[in-house]
Amino acid sequence: MVDQAPVVEISDLTKRYGEFTALDSLTLTVDRGTILGFIGHNGAGKTTTIRILVGLARPTSGTALIAGADCVRQARKVKHLVGYMPDRFGSYSNMRVREYLDFFGAAFGIKRRVRSQRIDEVLDVTGSRYMQDRYVEALSHGMQQRIGIARTLLHQPEVLILDEPANGLDPQARIEMREILLRLADLGKTLIVTSHILPELARICNQVAILHRGKLQACGSLEEVTRQFQQNRMIEVELVGAEEIDRAVAVLSEHSDATGDVVPSPAESIVRFRTEKRDTELGNVLAALVSANVRVTQFREVASDLEEAYLTVTRGEDNGSSREAVAAAEPVAAAGGVTAGSVTAGSEAARAE
């Protein structure tokens, strides 16, 4: 049974570099056992947040706690609670993988006998046992990422913070990385993962937080965030043949509320349109198509994804509609049953996806 008390508590966290505000009053809590996807453009403030959490940077104001320990005042304690994998591997030349892990184990004060067992365990968890005798600088990028995760696990931290773990990996390595992260979540670890590869994050995270220009724009479960930021539903109408396209477009333009958004694709025999209509109203649109003798094979809603939600949030902010975006974020969190800006451990469904 996983204890779902908050393990990461960030309150009103602000970081300024001179005139530039890298992080603006960030408030966020992450429950134990959660895999949180931390999303944002380059320079959005993700790495700044992470560096404060792991004790590598000092906030201008606000607090960050990990398992109750203050990241600034109890930095030494926090080092034992957090495993951090930066986006750079941090290799030492002429060292074999086992020696590399042995050094970091010793640096964390793990006794020699325990250390040896622990190294075996983390190599097994990350599926890297076979490379224990290889030299770290000779490993491929994917292998180095695995060893990086193994290193973060050595001192059995409660929270793992991984900066771009899937960056630069080939498809096979990406799948393996996903499996490793899910395995770690099964072990009860709390994971904070940043990535630019949103479909990848969507597959492993049960919670997401979107950061833009240092401000938290949205957070909650994946479904909640994507649904909330879905401005219009995208409906796809598949027809028997391309010759039906013109008639279908005419009917849809007449009945749809967003005529400019009716997009035909003759090659696919598909017409797509965006609408704010509810299901019952959409039933009338379908009936109109049938009445006009348009032969429809499928009439379906296209599920929106994390990428779409992210682009909606950031585009809205760039267009000066930040207030609307933030206002939209609040009900999302409320829907999660926690205070604004908090994240709860989500269902297994998201991970099982």
Added chain:
Amino acid sequence: MLSNPVVSRELLGLLRTRRSIAILAAVAVAFSLLIIARWPSDGVVDLSGATSRDVFRVFAYSLTAAVALLVPVFPSTSIVQEKQTGTLALLLNSPMGPVSIYLGKLIAALGFVLLLLSATLPATAACFTLGGVSLFDEVLPLYLVLAITSVLFTTWSLLVSTAAMTTDGAVRGTFGGVLVLFLLVLLPHYFLDGSESSLAGIAAILRNVSPVPAIMDIVGHADVGSRQLVSQNSGVATFALFGGMLSLLFAGMTVGRLNQTLLDRARSQGNVTDDRAAGVRVFRRLMFLIDPQRRKTGIGPLTNPVMVKEFRSRQFGRLHWLLRIVGGCAIVSLGLAFAATLGSEEWGVETIGGIIVSMQAALIVLFTPSLASGLISSERESGSWELLRMTPLSASRIVRGKLLSVVWTLLILLMASLPGYGVMIWIKPILEEQIIQVLICLAIGAVFAMLLSATVSSFFVRTAPATVASYSILLFLWAGSLLVWLGRDAPFGYSAVQTALSINPMAAALSVIGTPGFESYNLIPVNWWVTGIASGFLLVVLLIQTWRITKPE
């Protein structure tokens, strides 16, 4: 040649860096100040030109030292950097052949040297205006020797750059070679001069590789404290011959290496002896004594993990390499001891002592910056410093571990050359106290060199410039004071030389052992105080700087 795209890219790229502008400006200012400092200020006219010749001597030596220190800086990383960034593969895949690529790099590097030497022309002109210095007999030959020296060191740097795998490794190899070509080739002749052995003949030829005898010939230092370093023939012509031949050899070797094989290296599969057949394991044990491919045990409970990590991650830090280096040192030391036993009457124990001290000093100058200048900068360069900061290790423990890894290595190396001293004490027991003082000088010198390099390292985020800075400062202090010693009769007086040598522990060791040329200086205990206080200061700076970069930003 300017149509060669590598020339314009390299030279323009070089001139766009702040470092190159700073070097050019510093050279122009430093040499102008040197002339201004020696410019006659009284109303008496020196008709003999002795004053201006004194100034010219200092000027010539300083300029040669500046060329030796500055010329290799850029070409040493020129090819290895391209290897690391992947642009060498693009160059090799272009229609340009290895010769044009090499010439492009060589000409660009020499173009910078041309600017460097041009920056000294105003100071040279001022020196010439003082009178007493001949344009054709002194000024032009000086620039000719400097030009040949630049070509020699540039070709050497480019050769090392093709062989090295990292920029800091290239810098270390380059400066190590420069030290050998510039100074160490003089030592055998310095000590063996007058002997009729075949070794003395080889040493006499070897010295011509260095530009120093040619410079001494130009400034008329042949008989003043030179110990006949200058050959009987024209020093300039001989150096031009040897320097030119060596440059051609280095250039040929580099062009020969500039092909796809430079990039065609397999990744190590990480073979471990423990997993191999029993016969192979026994054979390797016999061959290596300490097999580098055996699986290591974990770091012990009372050991500083950073120290062990430093040994393991250093190419020459592995025990099997240390054993080889120690073996080499022991063989040389025992060879010297054997020579001392056979030839003590001919050479004198002091000369043998001088050779051993010089050998150890060379080891310290070559190895210490190489070991210590990357202690912190390499961690910051590779990104592993962030990982170290994430561990509970304190700044002082990190520094202790890193320094210990250098101390142990230096101690092992220096201990290996001790048997020679034992033989000296056996031949001349009265020397025991002096030898203890020599050992203290060398130890203090090694500690100073280590702390200087480590402190420099803590201020840099890349190892190559940290290594350049460490070697430059150390050579400036130690080789610079020896340059003052070279001018010990003119233009520098006894007290000036004594003061200059007081910052050089190696000179102190040579004076204690009574090496010819150093025996009249009394450098102990002033040298110990100066070096000790400087080392203490450096240690404090190192600890503060390490603590500062360990703290949250």
